[in-house]
Amino acid sequence: MTYLSGSSQYATLSTGERLSEIAQRVGETVAGRFAHDVDRDARFPAEAVDALRSEGVLSALVPVEQGGMGASISDLSDTIRLLSRHCAATGCVLAMHVEQLFMLLKFGTTPSLRRVVEELVEKQLLIANANSEVGLGGDVMRSRTALEPEGDGWRFDKQALAASFARHADLVLSTARRAPDGADTDQAVALFRAADFTLEDTTGWDTLGLRGTCSSGLHLCGHVTAENLFPVPFSEMANGGGGQLRHVLLTAVWTGLAEAAMEQAHQAVRAAARRSIGTTQQPAMRLAEIMTEVQVVRGMLADACNRIEEAIAADNLEDIDLIMALRNVKIVTSTTAVRVATAALQICGINGYRRGPDHPLERILRDACGGLIMVSNDRYLLENAQMLPVRKGI
Ligand SMILES: Cc1cc2nc3c(=O)[nH]c(=O)nc-3n(C[C@H](O)[C@H](O)[C@H](O)COP(=O)(O)OP(=O)(O)OC[C@H]3O[C@@H](n4cnc5c(N)ncnc54)[C@H](O)[C@@H]3O)c2cc1C
Known part of the structure; x- marks a missing residue:
């Protein structure tokens, strides 16, 4: 397997910039191109994942000295968000893979698990x-x-x-x-x-x-x-970062979906504006409303990335305030993505309701619904509710 992570074309870019360039390019030319087929046939987004493999993205989280890119959670969340604007399945695959890789890097301390990391870097292995x-x-x-x-x-x-x-x-x-x-x-x-x-x-x-x-x-x-076998129990792995990372990385998917829906609504509003120059149509006001919601989810994602990076650096991922806050981020962003996609549907009208390669909005709306149950928002609300009576302040 050869990949381009050491390529001179990236010599002047930071890791984040490099990943962002890859995500935009792969998103537009590969993930987006096959997104309709992937959805219609309920098939694995093989072309997009192969493209990410060939760029070394599957080992981007691995430190540079171990052969990876040393990417931060913010870098990867941005990559996932950009890919999800074109194909949420591709974004989800990368998000879930990165979560597992984080566990392997942090808790796979035995010699045999360390060797798996080396092999993953070399062969760009995918983890489910x-x-x-x-x-x-x-x-x-x-x-x-x-x-x-x-x-x-x-x-x-x-x-x-x-x-x-x-x-x-x-x-x-x-x-x-x-x-x-x-x-x-x-x-x-x-x-x-x-x-x-x-x-x-x-x-x-x-x-x-x-x-x-x-x-x-x-x-x-x-x-x-x-x-x-990992040398520590699952509870330590889940509480020590696995669960927290999943919230952030999947939030990048829900944010990408909200942005994609907003983009569809924006195109419809611009087309309507060209037809009646000089008037502000009601859909434009609804789009302005959508913008406020997307701004909120973007802000929540950025804040969640900062918080999790600080917690990784301080080795306090188990902090209960952080865990509760990240559950809230997941709940708010997944519900907002559905709300934004539904509002975009009202703006786009029948063209948003149509199916087919040129009509991605209905797929975006269906994909966004997955966020509500992957894992159930009610489950997280209940988990947070159980903590509230024993907290001195919130
Ligand atoms: C797209 C997608 C991909 C997935 N990928 C994976 C994967 O790769 N690996 C994996 O292991 N799993 C995966 N899952 C499964 C996921 O992690 C959840 O386990 C699954 O979605 C929960 O299924 P459920 O809705 O039937 O169950 P539940 O979470 O039990 O929810 C069912 C209903 O019961 C309620 N409920 C039940 N118990 C409680 C409780 N204690 N507190 C509050 N409410 C409760 C919920 O609110 C809801 O109304 C995936 C799920 C989806 C949708």
Whole structure:
């Protein structure tokens, strides 16, 4: 695999500028070009992910001294936002991959997991996640599946509720109880190669939106050894950054969708203005309203990136104020994306309602709905509500 991360064409750019250039170019020429097909056929955005691979973006988070780009969370969130303006499935794939890579870099401290990082940089491996489990809904902090002793390791046999792009990934991270007699909260995390496991599709993925994420239910089955296991429990990994990072990176997707919807509405307002020069039409006022909402989500995303970067630097990602604030960011931005897309539909009228390669708005609206349930906003509201009575101030 050759990629261009060391290319002289980028010599004068910062990492953020370089990623931004790549995201705009890949977004416009690849992700956007195939977005309609990806959505129509509910297929993996292979062309866009291959383009990101060839630019070294799948290892952008890895420090420079380990062969990556040393990108910050802000750099990556910007990359995801820009890609999501063209194809939210591509943005989601990158967001979920980066979250898993963050876990691998922070918690994969064993020699075998360190070697996986080297291989990921060299071959631009893609990492999926299969934590949620049939019967447990969005409660990923518990597992039914247990590691069953088998030969030199354990049998891993799990009914995953939804595992985005796992059948297109090279590596999968997945939780299970540490032992058959262990508590459902005593979870270990295994990292395995998709090629070494059987991954049987149990539900298909014929969904309202985010169809290109290919997040079908899967029956995952294979053998893991101690080399595959992270040395710390899942609770430490989730609370130590995995969950927080997911909020920020997926917020970049919801923000990109809101921007894409606003862009469609803007085009419609400009076309209407050309037809009746000198008058301000009511849709323009609605667009001005949309702008205020998009400004809010952009501001929330920027603030969330700053806060998470400060927390990474200070090693206090477990701070409860931060966790509650990031849940709020996810709730507000995902609901706003749906509201903005719906308002844009009213501006664009029947042309926004039409389907087809030249009418992306209805796809944007359907994709935005995914944000509400990935993970359920109600679940986060309840988690925050449980904290409020014991907080001295908010
Ligand atoms: C596009 C997409 C991609 C996904 N990709 C992955 C992936 O790659 N890996 C992965 O592991 N999972 C993935 N998931 C699954 C996701 O993480 C959630 O687990 C899943 O969406 C939750 O499913 P649910 O809505 O049935 O369950 P729930 O979250 O249980 O919600 C169902 C209903 O129950 C309510 N509810 C239930 N329990 C509570 C509670 N304790 N507090 C508050 N409300 C509650 C909710 O409000 C809601 O009304 C994906 C989901 C989507 C939509």
